[in-house]
Amino acid sequence: MGYLGPGEVSFGYMAARKYFDGQADVMFEPRESHEQICDDVGRNKLDHGVVAIENVCDGMIAETIHAMDDVNGKFGVQVVGEVVIPVRHFLLSKSGAIDDFHSVFSHESAIRQCRKIRSQLESRGIHFQRCASTAEAAREASQKSDIAAIASELAEAKYGLKRVQINQNAENVADRLDNVTRFWVLSSWHAQRTGNDKTTFLLNLDQHTPGGLQKVLGFFAEKEINLLVIFANPIPGKKWEYTFFIEFQGHITDDKMNEAWDELRVKGPLLSPPRLLGSYPSATSDADPSAAVQSGL
Numbered sequence: 001m002g003y004l005g006p007g008e009v010s011f012g013y014m015a016a017r018k019y020f021d022g023q024a025d026v027m028f029e030p031r032e033s034h035e036q037i038c039d040d041v042g043r044n045k046l047d048h049g050v051v052a053i054e055n056v057c058d059g060m061i062a063e064t065i066h067a068m069d070d071v072n073g074k075f076g077v078q079v080v081g082e083v084v085i086p087v088r089h090f091l092l093s094k095s096g097a098i099d100d101f102h103s104v105f106s107h108e109s110a111i112r113q114c115r116k117i118r119s120q121l122e123s124r125g126i127h128f129q130r131c132a133s134t135a136e137a138a139r140e141a142s143q144k145s146d147i148a149a150i151a152s153e154l155a156e157a158k159y160g161l162k163r164v165q166i167n168q169n170a171e172n173v174a175d176r177l178d179n180v181t182r183f184w185v186l187s188s189w190h191a192q193r194t195g196n197d198k199t200t201f202l203l204n205l206d207q208h209t210p211g212g213l214q215k216v217l218g219f220f221a222e223k224e225i226n227l228l229v230i231f232a233n234p235i236p237g238k239k240w241e242y243t244f245f246i247e248f249q250g251h252i253t254d255d256k257m258n259e260a261w262d263e264l265r266v267k268g269p270l271l272s273p274p275r276l277l278g279s280y281p282s283a284t285s286d287a288d289p290s291a292a293v294q295s296g297l
Contacts, residue, residue, distance in 0.1 A: 001016050001026055001048045002031045002040055003028060003030060003050050004030070004051070004133045006136060006139060007155075008030075009134075011052070012050055012051070012052065018085060034063050034064050035066075035067040035070075037049035037051055038051065038068055038070070038077060041077050041188065042074060042077045051067070053183060055109060056178070057174065058112045060231045062233055069233075072275055073275065077186050077188060078188065078277065079184045079186060079191075080185055080186065080189065080278060081280050081283075082184055083183050084181070084182050084183070088152070088174065088179070089113060090152070090172065091164040092141055092149050092151055092162065092163060092164065093141055093147070093161060094144075095145060096163060103128070103129050104149065104150060105128075105140050106134050106137045106149060107131065107132065108130040110151075111128055111130065113176075113179060114150055114173050114174055120166060134150060134152060134155065137151050138161060139159060141161060148164060184280075190279070193251040194251075198228060198249060198250075199252050200245070200279075201247075201275065201276055202244070202274065202277060204271040205242075205244060215268070225248050227249075228247045228249055230246050230247075233245055
């Protein structure tokens with residue numbers, strides 16, 4: 001199982017451990033980026049990978065959608081599951097003193113999840129620097145006293161860091177105390193239907209067709225299939241062109257979903273064939289996703 005490293009202190013590692021809870025034969029291997037995780041799953045260097053896809057503060061994780069767009073097209077990598085974990089961010093440094101550091105490192109999504117604290121620190125002349133992961137940020141902060149990190153409690157303990165007090169508070173610095181992140185679990189096979197599933201597609205609309213998006217969604221709405229998420233992701237190197245990420249409630253083998261999928265492929269106003277990223281057990285509904293059985297696990 002690949003996850004975003006380094007070490008065993010990232011939120012990706014926590015998600016991987018939660019998904020495979022109780023399975024002693026699973027090996028967890030860190031990778032440097034979501035792109036590398038997706039690619040290694042596609043090249044069969046990993047049986048599974050876990051990547052962040054959505055955060056309640058920051059929204060969709062664009063780098064994951066870009067990576068899946070690439071590897072799904074080349075290797076057919078599928079989403080086979082999801083896991084949701086609470087996310088608590090802490091401002092950490094070697095000394096714990098706010099006057100000792102001039103920069104704050106973290107993953108770009110984590111920084112956006114902490115806009116309030118960022119505004120306060122920038123007003124003091126402190127700069128923010130993006131890096132590959134919160135775990136990497138914590139490692140950097142442990143090596144340099146003039147750097148702080150936004151990272152997890154695991155990172156705090158692993159690297160011997162101290163919490164920085166802001167306004168007499170050294171606790172969670174995320175904007176929302178109910179902050180959670182949804183992670184995808186990736187593999188090269190398809191997940192079995194559970195009756196409590198989601199299905200995700202990627203498609204490129206012909207933007208010269210009036211009402212094109214409405215027509216696409218209509219194929220599913222007419223069959224009373226619930227839309228969960230829609231997100232327009234810019235296509236690298238192409239101005240004003242987007243790949244649409246669309247997620248529905250249900251499994252691709254459901255009769256209604258399969259019929260809508262067929263209509264989309266035949267009648268949809270698309271520039272290229274739509275792609276199925278996967279049908280997988282839901283971890284965000286009231287039903288229990290642990291009852292799901294993934295083929296090959």
